[in-house]
Amino acid sequence: MNSNGDIKSGSYRKSAGATKKETYAELYRRFILLTLICSVFPLILVGWGIYTYYSEFATARMVDYFQNLTEYHRKIVELFLKERTADLQLTAFTHSLEHLRDTSNLNRVFNTLNREEVFFTDIGVINDRGRHVSYVGPYDLMDKDYSETFWFKRVMERGVYISDMFMGYRSVPHFIIAVLRSDENQKWILRATVYTDYMRSLVEDVKIGETGEVYLLNREGVFQTAPRYSGKIMGSAPFRMDVFTEESGIHILEGEKDDLDRPLPKQIIAYAWLKKPRWLLGVKQDYDEAFRAVNHANHAILIFLHVSILAILVVAILTTRHMIKVIQKRDEEEERLSMQLLQASKLASIGELAAGVAHEINNPLSVILTENQVIRDLGEEATSLDGDFKGQLFESLSQIEAQVQRCSHITQNLLRFSRRSKSKIEMVDINKCCEEVIELLEKRAQTSGIQFIVDLENDLPRLLSDPFQLEQVLINFISNSIDAHEGKPYGTIRINSRLNSRKQGIEINISDTGSGISQENLKRIFDPFFTTKPVGKGTGLGLSISYTIVKSLGGNIMVRSEMGKGTEFTIFLPFRTAKDFEDSPYDVAG
Amino acid sequence: MMSLDEPGIRILLVDDEEAFTRNMSKLLVRRGFRVSTADSGEAAVSAVEENEFDVVVLDLKMPGMGGIEALKIIKRKKPMVEVIILTGHGSVETGIEGMHHGAFDYAMKPIRIEELQEKIAEAYQRKKIRLQSTQG
Numbered sequence: 001m002n003s004n005g006d007i008k009s010g011s012y013r014k015s016a017g018a019t020k021k022e023t024y025a026e027l028y029r030r031f032i033l034l035t036l037i038c039s040v041f042p043l044i045l046v047g048w049g050i051y052t053y054y055s056e057f058a059t060a061r062m063v064d065y066f067q068n069l070t071e072y073h074r075k076i077v078e079l080f081l082k083e084r085t086a087d088l089q090l091t092a093f094t095h096s097l098e099h100l101r102d103t104s105n106l107n108r109v110f111n112t113l114n115r116e117e118v119f120f121t122d123i124g125v126i127n128d129r130g131r132h133v134s135y136v137g138p139y140d141l142m143d144k145d146y147s148e149t150f151w152f153k154r155v156m157e158r159g160v161y162i163s164d165m166f167m168g169y170r171s172v173p174h175f176i177i178a179v180l181r182s183d184e185n186q187k188w189i190l191r192a193t194v195y196t197d198y199m200r201s202l203v204e205d206v207k208i209g210e211t212g213e214v215y216l217l218n219r220e221g222v223f224q225t226a227p228r229y230s231g232k233i234m235g236s237a238p239f240r241m242d243v244f245t246e247e248s249g250i251h252i253l254e255g256e257k258d259d260l261d262r263p264l265p266k267q268i269i270a271y272a273w274l275k276k277p278r279w280l281l282g283v284k285q286d287y288d289e290a291f292r293a294v295n296h297a298n299h300a301i302l303i304f305l306h307v308s309i310l311a312i313l314v315v316a317i318l319t320t321r322h323m324i325k326v327i328q329k330r331d332e333e334e335e336r337l338s339m340q341l342l343q344a345s346k347l348a349s350i351g352e353l354a355a356g357v358a359h360e361i362n363n364p365l366s367v368i369l370t371e372n373q374v375i376r377d378l379g380e381e382a383t384s385l386d387g388d389f390k391g392q393l394f395e396s397l398s399q400i401e402a403q404v405q406r407c408s409h410i411t412q413n414l415l416r417f418s419r420r421s422k423s424k425i426e427m428v429d430i431n432k433c434c435e436e437v438i439e440l441l442e443k444r445a446q447t448s449g450i451q452f453i454v455d456l457e458n459d460l461p462r463l464l465s466d467p468f469q470l471e472q473v474l475i476n477f478i479s480n481s482i483d484a485h486e487g488k489p490y491g492t493i494r495i496n497s498r499l500n501s502r503k504q505g506i507e508i509n510i511s512d513t514g515s516g517i518s519q520e521n522l523k524r525i526f527d528p529f530f531t532t533k534p535v536g537k538g539t540g541l542g543l544s545i546s547y548t549i550v551k552s553l554g555g556n557i558m559v560r561s562e563m564g565k566g567t568e569f570t571i572f573l574p575f576r577t578a579k580d581f582e583d584s585p586y587d588v589a590g
Numbered sequence: 591m592m593s594l595d596e597p598g599i600r601i602l603l604v605d606d607e608e609a610f611t612r613n614m615s616k617l618l619v620r621r622g623f624r625v626s627t628a629d630s631g632e633a634a635v636s637a638v639e640e641n642e643f644d645v646v647v648l649d650l651k652m653p654g655m656g657g658i659e660a661l662k663i664i665k666r667k668k669p670m671v672e673v674i675i676l677t678g679h680g681s682v683e684t685g686i687e688g689m690h691h692g693a694f695d696y697a698m699k700p701i702r703i704e705e706l707q708e709k710i711a712e713a714y715q716r717k718k719i720r721l722q723s724t725q726g
Contacts, residue, residue: 359651362678363607365700370613373703377620401702408700 028324035316040309047305051298058294063250066270066283066290070248073214074272074281076202081276084120084194085160085177087113092181092190100125100190101134110136113192121174121193126152128187137193139170155180155189162277164218165196165234172196173234175224200225200233203281211265211286216279217241224279238264244280248272252287340545358411365404365411372400409439425581428467430497430506430573431456437474438495445482449490457498460506463575469549470573476542477510477569484514484567505555505574512568517561525559554580599714600624600642604634604660605649605676614647617703623710631655635663638671645713646673647706648693650684658691665692670721672713676701 091109100106110123122137130147146152155161155178163175178191203225206214216224221241226233238258243251253267266287271280288295376397379390438452445452478493485491496509517525521532526547550557554574561567601623605611608629615625626641628634632655634648646664650657661673675688675696688696694713697706 359678362699363610366678367607367609367613369700369702370610370617373617374613377617404700408698412698 024324024328027327028320031320031323032316035320036313039312039316043305043308043312047301047308051301051305054301055294055298058297059291062291062294063268063270066250066268066285067248067272069208070270070272070281070283073203073206073283074248074274077199077216077279077281078274078276080199080202081162081177081274084192085162085179085276087119088177088179088190088192089160092179097125097127097133097181097183097186097188103134103136106134107136117198118195119198121195123190123192126178126189126191128156128189133188141169144169151176151178152189155191156187160276164222164277164279165224167234204228206283208283208285209289211289212284214281214283216274216281219278219280227284230284241280244271246273253284336544340548343545354414358414361407361411365407369401369404372397372404425464425466425578427462428465428470429462430460430470430508433467433470434474434495434497434508437471437478441475441478441482444479445493448482448485449488450482450485451490451492453492453494455494455496457496460497460499461575463506463573464578464581465553465573465576466549469553473546473549473571474508474510476546477571480542481510481512481514481567481569484512484516486515488514500572505572508571508573510569510571511566513566516563516565517559517567518563522559522561526557598622598624599710600626600644601710602626602628602634602637602641602643602646604628604631604646604652604657606630606652607649614703614706618707618710621703621707631657631660634660635667638664638668643668643671644717645694645710646671647710648673648675648688650675650677650688658688661688661691661693670717672717674706674709674713 091113095105095109100109106123106125110120113120113123122135122139122141124132124135124137124141126146127133130145130149130152132141132144132146135141135144151161151163159180159182161176161178163178165173165175167173174193174196176191176193178189180187180189203214203216204227208214211229213228213230214225215227215230217237218224219241221237221239223231223233223235223237230238239253239256243253248271251269251271253264253269256264256267258264267284268287268290269282269284271282273280376394379385379393379397382390385393434454434456438454442452478495481493491513493510493512496507498507498509499505500507517532525543527544547557550571550573554576555572558570558572559567599622601618603611603615603618603625604627605614606629611627611629615627618625626637626643628637630652634646635655637643638646648657648661648664657675657677661675664671664673669692672694673688673692675684675693676699677684677688677696678699684696686696694716695709697709
């Protein structure tokens, strides 16, 4: 029955401990979760907001920049072509056919047009039948017939014509500007070949990053200038022209392949159409390069976000751990206090019981003692009794009296124990205190084969302390010393008292020849509920209560122990004044 | 309940433990005292009112009127009577409390006859001195 009960209570205690651990773990999890929800969630929200907003903003700015760049270059090219057209129109309208038929006159005009910068490669006058009537330039083009050419027909219709790049008779890429002069009686055309290098430099020399290029395309997707990477002049573009709208805009090229069927990187093309001729000016760059800065910033935001989350996580874990430890410590302290309170109330009720028992025993003892005396009186008076009988009778009566005195002593000690719950500070004779405790425990020690060796210094000054609590402390220490001899047939416990070396207080030294305490356990002996005694024998509270009492009396306890040899406790109690006890829970007597 | 045996110091022994009073009175009578007994505070008070006593030996813990209460009344009614407190409680404090209320001395149970005899003699001695000083 009993052992069953023990197992039950043991397992209950274990499961209670496990539940407590689980509660702390649960608390830990909740704290972490709460911290994460409260801090990481808003952080992610803000981070996501910044990331999205910044991405959109930066992308829009980048696109704007591309469009502006494109528009700028379109205007430059258009302006150049307009100026050259205007040059030719001015020449045609300020000179007559007859005048320009003369090659020397045409040469003079040609030189004037190229005076500031070489804009034209050659110049010629073509009559209304399409025949070159005058020509200045590096090629032999006099009398060449253009009547069947596409451009001749166009200029005769529209008055002004700017051609696409073409190879023509000279077999180099070039383009011409032709203007028509219509007088009342005749029509003629002033045609000039634009100095291609100048025009190309306007476009081709523009550098945008490492992958950027600017080029001109005609409506059929033929390069009018040489792009840096995408192809050759007069070559076809590696993409379809129908991706470009009639308005200027932005196009993202994705999944395109080059001539050798290799995939091209994602690219951004900003484009704008020239009015005359209908060419497309494209500014192209690898998408990754164009948005490198934006991507860098976005990466920085993401890194910052991750680092922040990590930091919050670490801080949350550390803070929570610390908090749980504090809570755990507080719980333990609370539990310890309530156990102490329980112990104190137990002691108080034991005290009351002891007082009652002592009183009830003292009365019969009084009766025994008086009966004893009555018999003794009768014996003394009786004359008929022989001497031997009387002697034996009186010896027995003396023995009865001695035993009554012994019982009376026990009850007095019990009564003293009952008064221990009342804390009162008064002048205490330490030696007297020691002697009383020794007397109380001597019989118990003797039955365990233990001898007390008492050496109390004479004429110790009395000190202000609580005699009842001090007795309790001494009882605890000496009881422990007796218990430490378990398994040994005999042993000694030395109890000394002396003035401490600096004369600041009194030291009580209790050393035993018991089993000793291991270094590991030595650190924990004053912890509440720490016991090495078998289950049911020790509460693990004795030393902890003693420690608390000695501390509250202003003293301290030192321990030295060697396994197998014994333990030595030194209790130091300082000389204190009533003022020192003012903040303590003690009443100071007198 | 009351008995007056011999001339000598007149003693009233008050205790609810009948065996104790019976034995103790025997012992005291044998030692030349005149002893009466009472088993309660009330009985003690009426005994003191009706008869003259030199010393009252008074137990503190009794059913009904306790020792301290009886002590107060006795000292009020017969201030010349000396009272010795007997306590089974073993505490010095209750004895001292009795002395505050006019008891001559206190003793703890169990008490040896010699000790009690000594205390009674001292109490009687004191009564005599007080009597002389009031008459003188």
